[in-house]
Amino acid sequence: MNDETQLPLADDWSLPERLDPAARLAAEALIVDVDGFEGPLDLLLTLSRTQKVDLRRISVLQLAEQYLLFVNKAAKLRIELAADYLVMAAWLAFLKSRLLLPPEPGEAGPSAEELAAHLAFQLERLQAMREAAARLMARDQKGRDFFVRGQPETVSLQRKTRWEANLLDLMRAYARIRTRDEFRPFVMDREHVFTMEQALDRMRGLIGYAGDWADLSGFMPEGWDATPMARRSVTAAHFAAVLEMAKRGQLTLRQGETFAPIQIRRREPE
Amino acid sequence: MSREPEEQSLFEAPPMGEQERMVEAMLFASTEPMTVAELAKRMPHGCDPAEALAYLRKRYEGRGVHLTRVGDAWAFRTAGDLGHLMVREQVESRKLSRAAIETLAIIAYHQPTTRAEIEEIRGVAVSRGTIDQLMEMEWIRFGRRRMTPGRPVTFVVTEGFLDHFGLESARDLPGLKELRSTGLLENRPMPGQDLPRDDDEDEAQSGQSELFED
Amino acid sequence: MSREPEEQSLFEAPPMGEQERMVEAMLFASTEPMTVAELAKRMPHGCDPAEALAYLRKRYEGRGVHLTRVGDAWAFRTAGDLGHLMVREQVESRKLSRAAIETLAIIAYHQPTTRAEIEEIRGVAVSRGTIDQLMEMEWIRFGRRRMTPGRPVTFVVTEGFLDHFGLESARDLPGLKELRSTGLLENRPMPGQDLPRDDDEDEAQSGQSELFED
Numbered sequence: 001m002n003d004e005t006q007l008p009l010a011d012d013w014s015l016p017e018r019l020d021p022a023a024r025l026a027a028e029a030l031i032v033d034v035d036g037f038e039g040p041l042d043l044l045l046t047l048s049r050t051q052k053v054d055l056r057r058i059s060v061l062q063l064a065e066q067y068l069l070f071v072n073k074a075a076k077l078r079i080e081l082a083a084d085y086l087v088m089a090a091w092l093a094f095l096k097s098r099l100l101l102p103p104e105p106g107e108a109g110p111s112a113e114e115l116a117a118h119l120a121f122q123l124e125r126l127q128a129m130r131e132a133a134a135r136l137m138a139r140d141q142k143g144r145d146f147f148v149r150g151q152p153e154t155v156s157l158q159r160k161t162r163w164e165a166n167l168l169d170l171m172r173a174y175a176r177i178r179t180r181d182e183f184r185p186f187v188m189d190r191e192h193v194f195t196m197e198q199a200l201d202r203m204r205g206l207i208g209y210a211g212d213w214a215d216l217s218g219f220m221p222e223g224w225d226a227t228p229m230a231r232r233s234v235t236a237a238h239f240a241a242v243l244e245m246a247k248r249g250q251l252t253l254r255q256g257e258t259f260a261p262i263q264i265r266r267r268e269p270e
Numbered sequence: 271m272s273r274e275p276e277e278q279s280l281f282e283a284p285p286m287g288e289q290e291r292m293v294e295a296m297l298f299a300s301t302e303p304m305t306v307a308e309l310a311k312r313m314p315h316g317c318d319p320a321e322a323l324a325y326l327r328k329r330y331e332g333r334g335v336h337l338t339r340v341g342d343a344w345a346f347r348t349a350g351d352l353g354h355l356m357v358r359e360q361v362e363s364r365k366l367s368r369a370a371i372e373t374l375a376i377i378a379y380h381q382p383t384t385r386a387e388i389e390e391i392r393g394v395a396v397s398r399g400t401i402d403q404l405m406e407m408e409w410i411r412f413g414r415r416r417m418t419p420g421r422p423v424t425f426v427v428t429e430g431f432l433d434h435f436g437l438e439s440a441r442d443l444p445g446l447k448e449l450r451s452t453g454l455l456e457n458r459p460m461p462g463q464d465l466p467r468d469d470d471e472d473e474a475q476s477g478q479s480e481l482f483e484d
Numbered sequence: 485m486s487r488e489p490e491e492q493s494l495f496e497a498p499p500m501g502e503q504e505r506m507v508e509a510m511l512f513a514s515t516e517p518m519t520v521a522e523l524a525k526r527m528p529h530g531c532d533p534a535e536a537l538a539y540l541r542k543r544y545e546g547r548g549v550h551l552t553r554v555g556d557a558w559a560f561r562t563a564g565d566l567g568h569l570m571v572r573e574q575v576e577s578r579k580l581s582r583a584a585i586e587t588l589a590i591i592a593y594h595q596p597t598t599r600a601e602i603e604e605i606r607g608v609a610v611s612r613g614t615i616d617q618l619m620e621m622e623w624i625r626f627g628r629r630r631m632t633p634g635r636p637v638t639f640v641v642t643e644g645f646l647d648h649f650g651l652e653s654a655r656d657l658p659g660l661k662e663l664r665s666t667g668l669l670e671n672r673p674m675p676g677q678d679l680p681r682d683d684d685e686d687e688a689q690s691g692q693s694e695l696f697e698d
Contacts, residue, residue: 038583041607084608110675118675122607128668129605133589135658140564142648143575147299147562150573153348153356153513163407165366165374167435167626168619171449173368174375177392178446292569294548295562298512299573312569334508352509355526436625436642444626444637 034079040088043070045123055124060116061099064092095119194221194234199241207251207266216242216253216262283316286325293322303343370400374409378431378440382413382424401425409434497530500539507536517557517647553652555643564650578621584614588623592645592657594669596627596638601671615639623648 037043047066048058071089074081098112140146206219216238224234242264245251253264283289292313297304309319323344327337330346338347348356366374373396376388388396404410413426427440437443497503506527511518523533537558541551544560552561562570580588587610590602602610618624627640641654651657663669 038606039608114675118672121672122605125605125668126607128663128666129586129590129593132593132657132659132663133585136589136592136649137585139649139651139658140567141577142561142650143573143577145567146564146650147295147567147570147573148515149512149560150299150301151345152515163366163370163403164363165371167437168616169366169371170375170378170435171444173371174379175446175449177372177376291546291548291563292566295566296548296569298549298560299562299570301573312571332505334505334510335512346512348509348513349505352506355506355510356513436622438626438628442626442629442637448637 034074034081039082040067040085041122041126043067043085044088044119045126048123055120055127058120058123060119061096063119064096064099067092068096194224194230194237196237196240196244199234199237200244203238203241203245204250207245207264210251210264210266213254213263213265216264219264283318284314286318286322289313289317289319289322290325290329292317293319293326297337297344297346300345303340303345305343308343367400369397370403373400374404374427374431377404377410377425378427378443381426381440382416384416384422384424386422388425497532498528500532500536503527503531503533503536504539504543506531507533508540511540511551511558511560514559517554517559517643519557522557552650554647555653557643559647561650578617580617581614583608583611584617587614588618588641588645591618591624591639592641592654593660593663594671595640595654596630598630598636598638600636602639 034043037046044063044067047070048055048063050066051058051062053059068089071081071085074085095112095115099116103111142148202221203219210219220234220238223230225231239262242251242253242262246253250267251264252267253262255262284292293309296309296312306319306323309323310317313319323337330337334349334352335346336349338345372392373388376391377383380387380391385396385401401410407430408428409431410425411428413424415421415423431437432439498506507523510523510526520533520537523537524531527533537551544551548563548566549560550563552559583606586606587602590605591597594601594605599610599615615624621644622642623645624639625642627638629635629637645651646653660669
């Protein structure tokens with residue numbers, strides 16, 4: 001087999017076509033069941049098997065090539081890969097270039113070898129956990145291989161009620177109450193919370209004064225920037241209120257550029 | 271296993287000791303007494319469950335459990351003289367009421383908490399019966415009194431509660447955000463409601479961190 | 485047997501043979517594992533169920549029914565090699581997804597572990613419902629929170645898990661020692677990533693090594 005042969009290395013990761021045919025075929029075969037993979041790490045682990053070596057001696061460089069080839073093929077076949085596959089591709093491309101180039105003097109951060117070793121560790125650990133899971137499930141299991149007493153005996157009876165509730169019930173109950181809270185009016189009792197209704201009321205009274213373009217911030221109530229919480233709440237409420245009023249045709253608003261002050265003007269009835 | 275188990279079993283049954291083990295395991299696990307015929311049906315061909323039963327019966331003589339005959343079937347039964355150990359409350363399981371579980375949840379998450387606080391969070395009055403029930407079950411108990419006007423009593427959860435719910439401490443209970451992110455809760459987006467969630471979280475957190483102070 | 489068993493029990497615990505019978509009867513009658521404390525509670529004053537258990541365990545060695553240890557508790561279970569005879573008693577177990585099985589294994593081998601760690605090891609998000617399912621089966625529960633920023637909840641396996649897989653303790657997980665010695669249970673951060681993981685590390689380590697210290 002030619003698994004151990006040194007691979008020619010392409011500089012452009014989008015064209016690693018010079019991989020040996022076996023690896024290329026493997027990558028192509030995998031594309032068919034991309035949905036069957038549980039993320040990039042799972043795929044990398046599968047790819048690593050084509051190297052037929054101990055995971056500790058795996059060539060991360062070769063693995064990166066295989067992975068990038070896979071992503072490349074998928075792109076050509078117009079297969080939508082989830083974002084995490086692309087993130088991994090970008091990272092592997094980076095790792096590959098670092099592995100190929102001599103380190104720049106004075107370069108900070110971990111070396112390419114350290115990063116590669118970590119990836120190998122992750123793969124080995126995932127593999128180990130899979131094997132552990134398989135060994136666990138292969139054990140004798142209760143109700144399948146060994147059994148409990150079929151006729152438990154309770155001779156004398158003393159009646160007692162046991163109230164049942166499990167942890168999930170408890171947590172769900174709590175979540176139910178807390179989620180309900182989010183609807184309850186008393187949430188509004190919080191300090192510094194300014195509602196859109198309040199802002200609308202204010203703006204309705206004030207809009208008469210905005211015959212010409214004026215900054216929205218000029219319409220805020222006194223003390224509105226006293227605390228960050230109040231500032232956020234008041235700003236959001238007034239912004240929502242003017243949007244609402246614009247929708248109703250009561251005013252027009254404009255903004256010069258992103259983050260520029262928002263200006264409003266009363267809209268004359270036609 | 272032998273090369274031809276099918277054929278071989280026609281000639282040779284497992285040794286009696288092995289047959290005894292088989293009968294022992296089957297009678298132990300069976301939900302009902304079993305007849306010799308029923309035992310034989312499950313055992314390899316050529317076995318003699320009647321003989322195995324005789325040996326087994328002898329083996330359990332004088333033990334805490336006896337092999338007893340029930341009609342024409344066999345079953346293990348606790349020795350008659352040890353019946354007093356089996357006095358076990360017959361437990362009738364009933365689901366805790368919604369009011370009780372909610373009250374319990376609030377106490378667990380906000381402890382030490384007062385009755386007024388529970389009522390504020392639930393939005394309804396807490397009936398005496400609910401608190402009494404939780405007290406009787408020994409899932410909650412009185413905590414220290416609040417140093418606020420009226421010095422109200424507070425409630426906290428007990429060791430028994432932690433035990434029952436498999437928790438090492440009440441602060442190991444996941445907060446709302448964690449519940450959502452672990453998928454332990456349906457993640458229902460609240461229509462038109464994107465403000466107070468974070469504050470809620472903060473509150474739950476601060477409630478929990480109180481636990482660390484003492 | 486002594487001449488005056490009634491009177492004697494007021495002063496002295498019953499002889500060990502008798503204690504063994506009692507433990508045998510109680511465990512035989514119960515489907516759930518019982519702890520030494522639970523056994524002691526039902527036995528006459530001065531009894532030593534732990535010693536009785538040791539004798540009893542020996543007595544059942546090689547039989548069709550075994551006395552097995554489950555964490556701090558004990559139970560009779562049929563011998564694993566006789567499972568084929570109990571086809572009728574087999575319960576259709578809920579099929580676990582591959583993700584659920586892996587998540588369970590990671591929790592068992594890395595406990596106490598956080599959701600973030602499970603995700604790092606598997607390389608994918610823990611899907612909704614997985615933790616939920618394992619909790620509902622009562623195979624995992626919450627452990628102590630990590631004392632790291634965010635104080636994440638942790639997961640550990642339960643006695644129910646040990647019972648189901650016939651494990652005496654989490655230390656007896658298959659291959660645990662090898663995994664430890666090869667460093668595969670370590671929580672190594674990505675090089676150069678200065679996660680505030682140090683405490684994490686220590687705790688995870690101590691969690692694991694605790695298992696070995698006693």
